[in-house]
Amino acid sequence: xxxxxxxxxxxxxxxxxxxxxxxxxxxxxxxxxxxxxxxxxxxxxxxxxxxxxxxxxxxxxxxxxxxxxxxxxxxxxxxxxxxxxxxxxxxxxxxxxxxxxxxxxxxxxxxxxxxxxxxxxxxxxxxxxxxxxxxxxxxxxxxxxxxxxxxxxxxxxxxxxxxxxxxxxxxxxxxxxxxxxxxxxxxxxxxxxxxxxxxxxxxxxxxxxxxxxxxxxxxxxxxxxxxxxxxxxxxxxxxxxxxxxxxxxxxxxxxxxx
Ligand SMILES: [Zn+2]
Numbered sequence: 001x002x003x004x005x006x007x008x009x010x011x012x013x014x015x016x017x018x019x020x021x022x023x024x025x026x027x028x029x030x031x032x033x034x035x036x037x038x039x040x041x042x043x044x045x046x047x048x049x050x051x052x053x054x055x056x057x058x059x060x061x062x063x064x065x066x067x068x069x070x071x072x073x074x075x076x077x078x079x080x081x082x083x084x085x086x087x088x089x090x091x092x093x094x095x096x097x098x099x100x101x102x103x104x105x106x107x108x109x110x111x112x113x114x115x116x117x118x119x120x121x122x123x124x125x126x127x128x129x130x131x132x133x134x135x136x137x138x139x140x141x142x143x144x145x146x147x148x149x150x151x152x153x154x155x156x157x158x159x160x161x162x163x164x165x166x167x168x169x170x171x172x173x174x175x176x177x178x179x180x181x182x183x184x185x186x187x188x189x190x191x192x193x194x195x196x197x198x199x200x201x202x203x204x205x206x207x208x209x210x211x212x213x214x215x216x217x218x219x220x221x222x223x224x225x226x227x228x229x230x231x232x233x234x235x236x237x238x239x240x241x242x243x244x245x246x247x248x249x250x251x252x253x254x255x256x257x258x
Contacts, residue, residue: 029074039092057091059252060183096256101147111205155179155202166217166236187212189219200254211243
């Protein structure tokens with residue numbers, strides 16, 4: 001299941017010119033863009049296929065992306081960035097605050113807010129998710145990694161449980177289930193029946209997880225997004241529209257944790 005386009009990109013139609021902007025020139029432009037102080041790193045790419053300058057703010061990576069058609073002079077790209085500084089700053093401002101896995105931070109687990117706490121009891125389990133808290137034992141330096149690993153494991157277990165239940169209802173076999181840190185798609189299903197999910201769905205409410213899992217499991221039967229596919233999805237999870245809208249609205253939030 002592909003994620004929707006991150007942001008409507010700003011585009012400017014430009015004349016193609018002779019000569020090509022080399023990777024070296026792009027790197028040079030990237031260095032000079034730092035002086036514009038845009039409030040986020042700028043990634044600049046030259047695309048021989050691009051017909052116009054494309055500018056967008058990647059919410060997940062929290063960075064500015066500029067795609068230049070081959071042959072656009074360096075100065076032009078820089079001027080374009082400078083001219084859209086206000087737009088870029090407004091987009092960055094509107095992004096959710098990054099929430100690190102750190103003591104005192106609030107992180108949702110299956111949509112329910114949990115506060116991260118350092119566990120001082122040496123007999124406690126390394127990570128415990130209970131009573132609105134994620135309690136983490138051990139060196140504070142390892143806290144973030146422990147939270148991440150634990151949530152990824154929790155996600156894998158929970159997604160697998162739901163996927164098997166749905167697959168049984170459709171009388172299909174799942175080859176394997178993996179969780180990854182994919183930022184461009186929430187889930188996928190291969191033609192061999194291997195399912196993959198973004199572990200970041202662990203932050204989403206259960207109804208959203210149900211929908212994404214049902215969506216990928218339905219691909220075990222229908223490898224397309226036609227009417228029969230959607231009928232199957234609805235047979236597993238009755239209202240796919242609400243979670244779909246939720247994912248669209250909260251995508252950058254899900255990418256801001258950790
Ligand atoms: Zn799909």
